[in-house]
Structures are given as structure tokens and as C-alpha cells.
Amino acid sequence: MILFISLFVFILLCDDVLTLSYVMSISLISQLVTSIIKSRRISYIAICNLSFLYIVCSEIFLTNNFLSSTTNGLLTVKYIFYTIVFLNLGFSIPVSTSSKKRLNLNLTNRKIRNIFKIFVLISLLYFILYFPKALESFKVGRLSAMEETYGQTNLLLTIVGNIPNCLVLITVYLYLKFPNAEIKKYLVLIFLLCVTPQILWGTRYPLLFSIVAPFILFINVKKLPLKYYSYIIILVIVMGGGVNYLKNNRDNIIRENTVNVNVVEKVAAFGSNEGVVNGTVHIFNYLDHSTLLYGEASAFPLYFWIPREIWENKPYQLSYWFVRTYGDGFSVVHSAAYGFWGELLIDFGYFSIFLIFIFGYVLKVIYSKFLLLLYDKPLKIILYFLIYPFLFIAVRSPQTAIISMSSIYIIYYLCSLIILKYNKN
Numbered sequence: 001m002i003l004f005i006s007l008f009v010f011i012l013l014c015d016d017v018l019t020l021s022y023v024m025s026i027s028l029i030s031q032l033v034t035s036i037i038k039s040r041r042i043s044y045i046a047i048c049n050l051s052f053l054y055i056v057c058s059e060i061f062l063t064n065n066f067l068s069s070t071t072n073g074l075l076t077v078k079y080i081f082y083t084i085v086f087l088n089l090g091f092s093i094p095v096s097t098s099s100k101k102r103l104n105l106n107l108t109n110r111k112i113r114n115i116f117k118i119f120v121l122i123s124l125l126y127f128i129l130y131f132p133k134a135l136e137s138f139k140v141g142r143l144s145a146m147e148e149t150y151g152q153t154n155l156l157l158t159i160v161g162n163i164p165n166c167l168v169l170i171t172v173y174l175y176l177k178f179p180n181a182e183i184k185k186y187l188v189l190i191f192l193l194c195v196t197p198q199i200l201w202g203t204r205y206p207l208l209f210s211i212v213a214p215f216i217l218f219i220n221v222k223k224l225p226l227k228y229y230s231y232i233i234i235l236v237i238v239m240g241g242g243v244n245y246l247k248n249n250r251d252n253i254i255r256e257n258t259v260n261v262n263v264v265e266k267v268a269a270f271g272s273n274e275g276v277v278n279g280t281v282h283i284f285n286y287l288d289h290s291t292l293l294y295g296e297a298s299a300f301p302l303y304f305w306i307p308r309e310i311w312e313n314k315p316y317q318l319s320y321w322f323v324r325t326y327g328d329g330f331s332v333v334h335s336a337a338y339g340f341w342g343e344l345l346i347d348f349g350y351f352s353i354f355l356i357f358i359f360g361y362v363l364k365v366i367y368s369k370f371l372l373l374l375y376d377k378p379l380k381i382i383l384y385f386l387i388y389p390f391l392f393i394a395v396r397s398p399q400t401a402i403i404s405m406s407s408i409y410i411i412y413y414l415c416s417l418i419i420l421k422y423n424k425n
Contacts, residue, residue: 063278095364320335
């Protein structure tokens with residue numbers, strides 16, 4: 001807590017974008033490393049801070065000249081860093097939670113095999129529906145493939161499309177809880193059916209659910225000694241390279257090699273420049289001559305599921321309409337990201353910082369309950385592991401993360417019904 005209180009004071013006093021970026025990046029890395037060493041776990045706030053480094057700080061380093069000279073550039077950087085500080089301060093508040101009696105699974109090897117066979121069929125359904133689209137995306141580029149299928153996706157297909165984002169995690173959980181050599185082949189088959197289309201499709205963030213979340217489940221359940229975190233670092237580096245390959249090649253665009261000016265920019269280039277900082281500059285420019293929206297932007301996840309055929313005047317998501325306010329020539333499927341603060345900022349202004357502080361505290365309460373569940377690992381612990389990739393994505397676009405999670409929770413509920421049915425019999 002002392003670290004982030006000091007950061008708050010420093011942000012108030014410092015007016016240099018690059019200096020602010022250096023200090024914030026070093027502070028986030030320090031918090032990330034010390035929290036892992038102390039707890040030997042990856043906490044929710046550690047994932048948030050990792051995402052801040054990967055998405056936010058990397059963009060600021062690469063665009064610091066623009067941010068230092070443009071209108072509201074420095075204001076934007078300070079605001080974003082305030083939100084990071086207050087999220088961490090909210091998470092640092094001590095909380096107390098109580099343990100409740102939980103349902104324990106009691107599954108025989110035969111029941112586990114039957115459950116995995118059903119899950120294979122579910123993953124096969126996903127593969128049949130989405131592999132042709134993913135292959136087309138791999139051939140012509142993701143944006144071209146999305147434009148060809150624009151308007152053909154309905155709510156049911158959206159839910160089916162999120163099957164891998166939950167199913168892989170559930171199968172890994174069951175395998176760790178009920179080790180059985182006979183179900184390894186089913187586990188591998190489910191993994192291949194789920195992940196192959198995701199890789200071909202070229203969208204990076206779903207892989208956080210199907211690969212990273214199961215990996216975090218594994219290291220938490222196994223309670224790996226500290227020396228094994230070196231392997232985790234290697235895996236993160238390898239996956240980071242793969243993610244950047246997807247980023248640079250998913251749209252079938254040939255990019256020219258660029259020579260970065262210094263070492264910091266070379267390191268920052270390994271991050272993901274999503275334009276969230278630049279987008280926030282535009283929000284501040286918008287607020288210079290427009291009034292707050294008072295919840296209109298933040299409310300979109302409450303009614304996104306209503307078809308536009310039924311509600312013709314349904315408001316568009318901020319990521320869709322706002323980018324068109326400041327430019328043109330965008331394809332029909334293009335949208336922008338404004339960070340986990342974007343909708344709150346355009347709705348409530350600086351009061352959004354207090355709301356983010358409250359969210360940090362709520363996140364700490366949820367994480368404390370999650371730690372209690374680690375002792376006997378009931379089925380619902382899956383829901384808590386799903387929060388890891390959700391948080392990483394939410395730093396970029398919280399509404400996209402919320403909409404995806406709503407479909408993922410439906411998949412979880414249906415899979416849990418199958419598991420509990422066998423648990424009772």
C-alpha cells in the first residue's frame with residue numbers, strides 16, 4: 001500500500017510522460033515479482049499489473065513523443081496511472097472471509113471417462129462449426145473473414161464459440177482432481193479440438209482462457225516450489241513471441257521492419273499496442289466540448305443480447321461508435337479499445353477513479369474467497385480461475401470481457417450439470 005500511495009504523490013508532482021512511464025513500469029514489475037515470491041501464487045492484481053505492463057505501459061513508451069506534445073496527452077497518462085494506483089490500493093485493503101460447507105465431487109473412473117466422452121462430443125461440435133471459419137481466416141486474414149461472415153452470427157453461435165474458453169479448463173481441473181491415465185487421450189483430444197481453431201482464427205485473447213487459465217490452475221493446484229517459476233517465465237516468453245506473431249500476421253498484412261531508437265522501445269515493442277492510451281486522449285478531447293454520458297456507455301453489457309432486429313435504435317458499444325467520431329474508412333467489423341477505464345471515464349469523469357478503487361476492493365474480496373476454495377478445490381473454483389483471463393482482457397476492453405464471460409458462464413453451468421448428474425448417480 002505504501003508503494004502506491006507514494007506513486008499517487010509522484011504522479012501529482014511529475015509532469016514528464018517518459019519519467020512517469022519509467023517509474024510506473026518499475027513499480028508494477030516490483031509489485032508483480034514480490035507478490036509471486038511472497039505468496040508463491042499468481043494473484044488477481046498480479047494479472048492486472050502484468051496486463052498494464054503489456055498493454056498500457058508499452059504503448060506509452062512507444063508513443064511518448066506524441067503524448068508529450070498533443071492536447072490532453074499528459075492528462076491522459078496521469079489519469080490512467082491514477083486508475084492503476086487506486087485499483088491496487090483497493091486490492092490492498094485487508095478483508096476477512098468465512099469458509100462455507102461445499103459440495104465435494106465423488107466420481108469413479110468409469111464416471112470420469114463418461115464425462116470426458118461427453119466433453120469430446122461438445123468440443124467436436126465446436127470444431128465442426130468453427131474450424132472452416134478459422135481456416136478461412138488463416139488463408140485470407142481475420143478481418144476479411146469477419147467481413148464475409150458479418151451479420152451471420154447469432155447469440156447461440158456466440159455461446160458455442162466460447163466452448164473452448166471454459167471446457168479446456170474444466171477438463172484439466174477434473175484430470176488434476178481425479179488423476180487417471182485412461183483419460184489422458186480424451187484430455188489431449190479436447191485440447192486439440194478446442195485450441196486448433198482458435199490459433200488459426202488469429203485472435204489472441206481467447207488463448208488466455210484455453211491455455212493460460214489451465215496453466216495457472218495447474219501451478220496453483222500443484223503448489224510448485226519457487227524454482228519452478230523460472231519455467232513459467234520461459235513459457236510466458238515463448239507464448240509472448242507466439243502472441244506477437246499472431247498480432248503481426250493475423251490480418252494478412254506485411255509490415256516493414258522498424259529500427260527502434262533505444263532499448264526501452266525495443267522491449268516495449270514486445271507488448272501489445274492496442275491504442276487504448278490514444279483512445280483515452282480522444283475521450284478527454286471529446287469531454288472538452290461534450291457532457292458526460294452518465295452510465296449510457298457502461299450499461300451496454302446489460303442489453304447487448306437484445307437483437308437489433310427487435311430494438312432498431314439500440315445504442316452501439318463505445319468501442320464501435322466513438323472511433324468513428326474521430327475518423328473514417330473503418331470496415332464494418334472494426335472496433336477500438338479504450339481500456340478498463342474508458343466507459344467509466346466518458347460516463348462519470350474523474351469519479352471513475354473512485355469506482356475503480358471500489359472495484360479493486362471487491363476484487364480482493366473475491367480473491368480471498370478463492371484462496372479458501374484452494375484447500376478442497378470444489379467444482380465452482382473453475383469460476384474463480386476464469387477471472388484470471390477475464391482481468392487480463394478487461395484491461396484492454398472490459399465490456400468485451402464481460403460479454404465473453406456471460407457466454408462462458410453459460411458453458412460452465414451446462415458442463416457442471418453434466419458433472420453433478422454423474423456425481424449423484
